[in-house]
Amino acid sequence: MGRRDVSENEFADFERFLNAWSRRDFLRGMGGSLAVTTFLAGGMELLAACGGNSGSQTSTQNAKRGGHVVEGNPTDIANLNPLYINDVYSQTIAYRLYDALLSVDNQASLVPNLATDVPKVSSDGLSYTFKLHKGVQWSDGQPLTADDVAFTYQLMYAPEWKGAKARYRPQAEQYIQSVTAADPQTVVIKTTKVFAPFLITFCTGTSGTGGILPKHVWEKLKPEAMPSSEMNNLPTVVSGAMVPVKWDKGSQYVIKRNDNWFRGKTYIDQHVFKVTPSFVANANLLKTGEIDIGIVDNSVWDDLANSQSVNRVAFTRPSYDYYLHNLDGSRTPKAAIFGDSQVRKALYTALDKKKIADKVYFGQATPADSVMSSVQWAHTTPKTQYPYDLAKANKMLDDAGWKKGPDGIRSKGGVKMEWELRTNAGNAVRETLITVLADQWKQIGANVATKPVQFPQLVTQLSQTRDFEMILLGISENADPDLTQNYKSTSIGNGALNGSGYKNPEIDSLLDEGVQTVDRSKRKDVYAKIQDILMQDLPTPLVTYPKGLWGISKRVQNFGVGPWTQYGARPWYKDVYVSDGK
Amino acid sequence: MLLRFLLRRALAAIPVVVGVTLITFLLMHSAAGSYVPGLSLNPNLTPKDVEQLRSELGLDQPIYVQYLDWIGVAWIMQKVGLAGVLVGAHGITPGLLQGSFGHSMVDGTAVGGQIFERLPNTILLTLSAILLGVLLSIPLGVMGALRRGSNLDHFFSFLSIAGVAIPQFWLGLMLILIFSVKFHDWGLPFLPSSGTTTPFTGGDLLDRLAHLVLPALVLSFFYLAIWSRYTRSSMLEVLSQDYVRTARAKGMSERRVTYLHGLRNAVIPLVTLVGLELPGLVSGALVVEAVFSWPGIGLLAFQRALAYDYTMVLGIVTFAAVLVVLGNLVSDLLYAAVDPRIRLQ
Numbered sequence: 001m002g003r004r005d006v007s008e009n010e011f012a013d014f015e016r017f018l019n020a021w022s023r024r025d026f027l028r029g030m031g032g033s034l035a036v037t038t039f040l041a042g043g044m045e046l047l048a049a050c051g052g053n054s055g056s057q058t059s060t061q062n063a064k065r066g067g068h069v070v071e072g073n074p075t076d077i078a079n080l081n082p083l084y085i086n087d088v089y090s091q092t093i094a095y096r097l098y099d100a101l102l103s104v105d106n107q108a109s110l111v112p113n114l115a116t117d118v119p120k121v122s123s124d125g126l127s128y129t130f131k132l133h134k135g136v137q138w139s140d141g142q143p144l145t146a147d148d149v150a151f152t153y154q155l156m157y158a159p160e161w162k163g164a165k166a167r168y169r170p171q172a173e174q175y176i177q178s179v180t181a182a183d184p185q186t187v188v189i190k191t192t193k194v195f196a197p198f199l200i201t202f203c204t205g206t207s208g209t210g211g212i213l214p215k216h217v218w219e220k221l222k223p224e225a226m227p228s229s230e231m232n233n234l235p236t237v238v239s240g241a242m243v244p245v246k247w248d249k250g251s252q253y254v255i256k257r258n259d260n261w262f263r264g265k266t267y268i269d270q271h272v273f274k275v276t277p278s279f280v281a282n283a284n285l286l287k288t289g290e291i292d293i294g295i296v297d298n299s300v301w302d303d304l305a306n307s308q309s310v311n312r313v314a315f316t317r318p319s320y321d322y323y324l325h326n327l328d329g330s331r332t333p334k335a336a337i338f339g340d341s342q343v344r345k346a347l348y349t350a351l352d353k354k355k356i357a358d359k360v361y362f363g364q365a366t367p368a369d370s371v372m373s374s375v376q377w378a379h380t381t382p383k384t385q386y387p388y389d390l391a392k393a394n395k396m397l398d399d400a401g402w403k404k405g406p407d408g409i410r411s412k413g414g415v416k417m418e419w420e421l422r423t424n425a426g427n428a429v430r431e432t433l434i435t436v437l438a439d440q441w442k443q444i445g446a447n448v449a450t451k452p453v454q455f456p457q458l459v460t461q462l463s464q465t466r467d468f469e470m471i472l473l474g475i476s477e478n479a480d481p482d483l484t485q486n487y488k489s490t491s492i493g494n495g496a497l498n499g500s501g502y503k504n505p506e507i508d509s510l511l512d513e514g515v516q517t518v519d520r521s522k523r524k525d526v527y528a529k530i531q532d533i534l535m536q537d538l539p540t541p542l543v544t545y546p547k548g549l550w551g552i553s554k555r556v557q558n559f560g561v562g563p564w565t566q567y568g569a570r571p572w573y574k575d576v577y578v579s580d581g582k
Numbered sequence: 583m584l585l586r587f588l589l590r591r592a593l594a595a596i597p598v599v600v601g602v603t604l605i606t607f608l609l610m611h612s613a614a615g616s617y618v619p620g621l622s623l624n625p626n627l628t629p630k631d632v633e634q635l636r637s638e639l640g641l642d643q644p645i646y647v648q649y650l651d652w653i654g655v656a657w658i659m660q661k662v663g664l665a666g667v668l669v670g671a672h673g674i675t676p677g678l679l680q681g682s683f684g685h686s687m688v689d690g691t692a693v694g695g696q697i698f699e700r701l702p703n704t705i706l707l708t709l710s711a712i713l714l715g716v717l718l719s720i721p722l723g724v725m726g727a728l729r730r731g732s733n734l735d736h737f738f739s740f741l742s743i744a745g746v747a748i749p750q751f752w753l754g755l756m757l758i759l760i761f762s763v764k765f766h767d768w769g770l771p772f773l774p775s776s777g778t779t780t781p782f783t784g785g786d787l788l789d790r791l792a793h794l795v796l797p798a799l800v801l802s803f804f805y806l807a808i809w810s811r812y813t814r815s816s817m818l819e820v821l822s823q824d825y826v827r828t829a830r831a832k833g834m835s836e837r838r839v840t841y842l843h844g845l846r847n848a849v850i851p852l853v854t855l856v857g858l859e860l861p862g863l864v865s866g867a868l869v870v871e872a873v874f875s876w877p878g879i880g881l882l883a884f885q886r887a888l889a890y891d892y893t894m895v896l897g898i899v900t901f902a903a904v905l906v907v908l909g910n911l912v913s914d915l916l917y918a919a920v921d922p923r924i925r926l927q
Binding site for chain 2: 068070075077078079084165227228232233248249250251252254270272274275276277281284285287288289290456
């Protein structure tokens with residue numbers, strides 16, 4: 001229902017990568033974001049550019065025990081089993097119920113969870129040794145041990161559990177060699193190859209999976225019975241901060257404090273996830289106190305400021321809106337236009353990105369300056385930038401030999417500068433955006449037709465048939481800067497995201513180097529090079545970095561939501577309390 | 583007589599329901615995008631994996647086999663040893679004829695379970711709205727007819743036109759803005775604007791009623807607008823009949839004339855109109871449900887359509903089709919009951 005740009009909600013997780021265009025996406029209202037895989041290696045680098053209200057105000061000195069919070073989302077849950085989660089709202093609840101070995105903070109840094117520390121990778125880059133906290137119990141009082149951990153991963157990669165159809169099985173089979181319990185407190189994970197995004201993908205539940213299941217409960221099921229088990233929606237035994245109470249389909253999911261949680265009891269007694277009409281309606285519900293927490297639409301953000309009872313939290317979220325030129329002459333004759341890098345640069349220069357952010361996103365976005373969002377730890381601002389300059393853009397096209405005809409439209413060698421720009425139908429922001437882009441390009445002599453297309457069709461065009469001319473879409477990033485899916489020459493077609501058909505051997509080898517380098521500071525250098533090259537080549541220019549907009553009732557304290565802790569990972573959750581204790 | 587009527591109607595309903603299932607099924611198959619979006623798009627799945635997934639979902643079977651499997655005919659054929667006729671069929675499960683709507687493609691839950699869980703919410707909403715509409719539209723229509731041409735009559739006409747012209751979503755949003763948000767701002771008791779109960783604390787009768795007020799009001803406004811006009815014109819017509827003049831001539835009080843001779847005859851067309859709305863009891867009120875996040879059938883169908891949850895949408899449409907047929911039957915019976923001139927044939 002929510003007519004909003006929802007890229008942030010769509011694919012904050014590996015899931016997305018996995019199932020790049022999940023069906024839930026549409027359920028959430030618009031669809032329209034793709035997912036890129038990402039990851040993050042060890043290390044604790046901080047990123048100053050992060051927003052959110054994390055850190056500074058976290059104090060539990062005056063914290064009250066008891067009470068409840070109501071969080072509003074426009075979508076009901078689908079599946080809470082870490083093996084099957086496929087949307088961020090399910091993920092948000094699931095990781096209140098199931099702890100993972102690690103978690104992620106607002107800087108996309110790994111933090112310990114069930115494991116006492118973030119493990120260092122072995123010298124060959126292939127194995128990780130986790131030490132588990134002692135005395136961790138399941139909600140039924142059974143101890144949580146390394147056996148549970150090994151069992152959970154075996155469900156994903158071991159052949160005898162193939163019938164369980166874990167969503168992450170293709171990845172798990174590809175990357176996991178073995179997961180073994182050395183002793184009740186020690187787990188050793190061996191990987192098949194050096195893969196820097198491993199921990200974030202498999203151990204945090206943020207940009208992938210990682211929730212640990214109770215072996216003594218699930219081993220009693222046949223693998224084939226797992227996908228349809230009722231425990232997928234209402235788990236009986238969990239390990240996390242909360243335990244499930246009830247699910248009223250279509251209206252609410254209620255969880256309550258887990259007194260057996262190894263980190264101690266949460267301050268709040270209950271957390272209700274209420275299904276609301278839309279992100280626009282969330283603003284009204286926040287005002288009347290019918291919900292305490294919720295994402296709100298750009299269009300009502302300013303209005304929400306009038307409310308005395310609601311705090312607003314805005315931050316750049318890990319996502320961007322961008323457009324792809326089709327560079328492949330075998331798919332479209334328009335490649336003759338886009339193949340000229342001067343044309344791509346001129347088009348990008350003709351875009352007033354600041355104005356777009358202000359008008360189309362109601363000011364709740366920032367102009368893009370690279371090929372990944374500014375909250376990625378690997379983000380750099382390449383020297384090559386394209387500030388808005390119509391005269392310069394016109395001159396670039398003149399110099400490149402594109403002459404204006406009597407109708408004001410440029411052409412060169414019989415090829416007219418006109419094409420069709422598509423985006424996914426139903427996404428109000430993007431439908432506006434393509435009109436604005438067409439309008440701005442008209443001013444430099446390009447005749448651009450706009451066409452909203454159903455999302456599945458658009459995705460097929462982008463990732464399979466590639467019979468488009470230009471597509472505008474959004475990407476929600478994972479907590480890893482890997483861009484293999486977007487720019488590697490092997491990612492053209494077959495469902496991968498390099499729909500523009502960009503081929504650059506230097507980028508190919510840098511992308512490989514990126515996922516094979518575990519050390520974060522060395523990796524950052526690799527991605528800096530990648531960003532420099534891609535900003536010069538501009539196969540898929542980014543337009544904006546949209547913001548995540550949250551309304552939080554003033555009675556809710558320490559809800560430290562930020563770029564990377566909107567959904568699954570909420571390492572600050574144990575400190576959340578309500579000041580009125582209700 | 584009645585039995586024969588029922589039997590005939592039941593037989594006539596069969597092709598209707600079969601037609602609905604067939605058309606819906608074919609439409610779903612030809613909808614934009616692949617039958618299971620996302621399936622072939624996962625970059626980590628090899629073509630072999632995709633093939634296996636399609637096979638597990640039964641999508642590799644010929645389309646007529648998929649249809650027969652879904653409606654349950656394939657299952658019967660298998661039971662009587664005719665499975666060989668279905669070339670390429672595998673993994674046949676009980677279908678509609680066996681009472682199974684299958685499982686959702688989005689969350690794996692049973693389609694039938696989801697429908698029956700939402701149904702009471704939808705019936706509560708639509709039934710309240712219809713009752714409200716009937717209770718208000720009759721007095722409004724009668725008053726309009728009795729004071730034809732008066733300012734009151736003009737005002738009611740204005741209300742009716744507004745009721746038809748104002749989109750439900752707009753009216754809903756306005757009511758939310760006034761009775762929920764603004765009342766809250768002004769420190770007055772305000773009405774909740776979404777869901778059926780207050781999370782955490784709510785759930786008692788008063789709380790449920792409070793949640794019901796706004797959506798039921800919006801939905802009933804449309805009924806009110808139309809039905810009050812019908813009552814008015816029907817009342818005017820009846821009041822000009824000979825038997826009404828006769829009643830007046832013999833000195834009957836105006837009150838008795840209006841209510842005993844006038845109204846009783848004037849509401850007969852209204853019964854048909856209300857009867858026509860009966861199928862809406864179950865097919866839901868999508869717009870109102872969406873605006874107020876009312877967990878009913880309409881909203882479920884809409885959300886699942888957007889989510890490309892084919893099995894769920896198929897289930898809901900089929901379910902609604904059966905109930906529409908039933909609803910029409912009920913309204914026919916009702917009509918015969920109130921109007922002795924109508925005979926079932």
